[in-house]
Amino acid sequence: MAFPHHTTLTRFLIEERCRFPDASGDFNALILDVAMACKSIARTVAYGELGGVLGNHAEEGGGVVNVQGETQKKLDVLSNEFFLHITEWGGHLAGMASEEMVVPYQIPAPYRRGKYLLVFDPLDGSSNIDVNVSVGSIFSILRAPQPEGNRAECDVVEADFLQPGTRQVAAGYALYGPTTMLVLTVGSGVNGFTLDPNLGEFMLTHPQLQVPLDTQEFAINASNSRFWEAPVKRYMDECLAGAAGTRGKDFNMRWIASMVAEAHRILMRGGVFLYPRDTKDAARPGRLRLLYEANPIGFIMEQAGGRASTGSIPVLEVQPESLHQRIGLVFGSKHEVERIERYHAEPVHVELDNPLFHDRSLFRACA
Numbered sequence: 001m002a003f004p005h006h007t008t009l010t011r012f013l014i015e016e017r018c019r020f021p022d023a024s025g026d027f028n029a030l031i032l033d034v035a036m037a038c039k040s041i042a043r044t045v046a047y048g049e050l051g052g053v054l055g056n057h058a059e060e061g062g063g064v065v066n067v068q069g070e071t072q073k074k075l076d077v078l079s080n081e082f083f084l085h086i087t088e089w090g091g092h093l094a095g096m097a098s099e100e101m102v103v104p105y106q107i108p109a110p111y112r113r114g115k116y117l118l119v120f121d122p123l124d125g126s127s128n129i130d131v132n133v134s135v136g137s138i139f140s141i142l143r144a145p146q147p148e149g150n151r152a153e154c155d156v157v158e159a160d161f162l163q164p165g166t167r168q169v170a171a172g173y174a175l176y177g178p179t180t181m182l183v184l185t186v187g188s189g190v191n192g193f194t195l196d197p198n199l200g201e202f203m204l205t206h207p208q209l210q211v212p213l214d215t216q217e218f219a220i221n222a223s224n225s226r227f228w229e230a231p232v233k234r235y236m237d238e239c240l241a242g243a244a245g246t247r248g249k250d251f252n253m254r255w256i257a258s259m260v261a262e263a264h265r266i267l268m269r270g271g272v273f274l275y276p277r278d279t280k281d282a283a284r285p286g287r288l289r290l291l292y293e294a295n296p297i298g299f300i301m302e303q304a305g306g307r308a309s310t311g312s313i314p315v316l317e318v319q320p321e322s323l324h325q326r327i328g329l330v331f332g333s334k335h336e337v338e339r340i341e342r343y344h345a346e347p348v349h350v351e352l353d354n355p356l357f358h359d360r361s362l363f364r365a366c367a
C-alpha cells in the first residue's frame, strides 16, 4: 500500500509551531477547528439539492434578510452555525463576528475569554449556490484585546474587532469547488491544502504560493461601469483598448461573482480583481466588507507577493470604523494594483478625445 506523501495540515501546523517554542497550542487548535468547520460546510454544499440545503432561508412569515440587507440562503445560515459551534469550545476564542450576525458572538461558559478573535464570511458568493458555481468561506484571526474599565470581564464588544488588517495573526479561505481547498497564511507565506475526501484530511499540495507580478487578466463587474470613478474608468478603458492602446497588450476578463474563487484564480495564475468604490449608492462606499472579506484576502495577497488596496492606500492599513463596514477593494498582481493606485494619485485624466473637452468645445464657447 502506498503511503500518503503529502504533509497534513496538522503536521504543517506542528512544524510551524516549533518556530515558537513558547506557543501554547491554542492557535493550532483554533486553526484545526476552523478547518473542521470548512470540511463540514464542504460536505453539506456537496449534497446540494439532495440534502435539502439549497434556496433561501425562511422563517415563519417569509424570507430572512441579514445585516447587509441581503436575503440569507439556507447555506449562509448553516455555514454560520458550523463556524460558531465547531470553534466555540476549547478556550482559544474570546469572541466571533460574522457577516451573518449583527453583533459579536459571545463564547459560552466555561470557555470564555480566550486569546483570539475569529471573524468570518461563512459562505462567500452565496448567490451562486443555487446554480452550482464555486463558493467558499473566508476567515481572519486577530488577538483579543484585554478588557478595560468596568465592562463585564468576559464579553467582547464591537470595538475589540476594529483592528487594522496589519494586526491579523492568520487568515485563510476554503474553496468548495471541484476539489475542496484550504488556503492559509500564518504570516510566513501562503500555503494551499487539498482535502483528501477519503482520509478527510487537508494535505499540503500548494506550498508557498506566489502571485505573478504581471497579468493580462482582470475581474470586475462591468455592469457598474457608469458608476465608476475616473481612475477606474481610465484603467479599464486602457485594458479594453488592448494591443492597439497605451498598454500595448490584450487583456482577458473573468467574473465569477464569488470573490473567494476569483482570489484563488489570481493566486494560481495572476490577475487583478476590482470591486472599487463607486457612485452607485452614496450610503455604500464599496460592495465588499472590510473585516471578513477585504482584510483576510488582502493579507493572503500580500503574503503571496501580490498587493491589496482600496485604490488609494493598502487595504490592510485602513482603521475599521464598524463591524460590517464596506470598502472599495483592488487586489492581485502587484504591478497592476500599483498602476491603479498611481491613477488614483494622479490628477483626474482629461479625456482629450472627447469633443466636449476640446479647445473650441461647447463648454469653452460658453465660458
Ligand SMILES: O=P(O)(O)OC[C@H]1O[C@](O)(COP(=O)(O)O)[C@@H](O)[C@@H]1O
Pocket: 070, 099, 121, 123, 124, 125, 126, 127, 221, 257, 258, 259, 260, 275, 287
Ligand atoms: O453580484 P455582484 O455585484 O457581482 O457582487 C459579487 C460579489 O458579492 C459577493 O458575493 C459578496 O459575498 P457574499 O456572498 O458573502 O455576500 C462577492 O463574493 C462577490 O465578489
Ligand SMILES: [Mg+2]
Pocket: 121, 123, 124, 125, 293
Ligand atoms: Mg462574501
Ligand SMILES: [Mg+2]
Pocket: 076, 099, 121, 122, 123, 124, 125, 126
Ligand atoms: Mg457570505
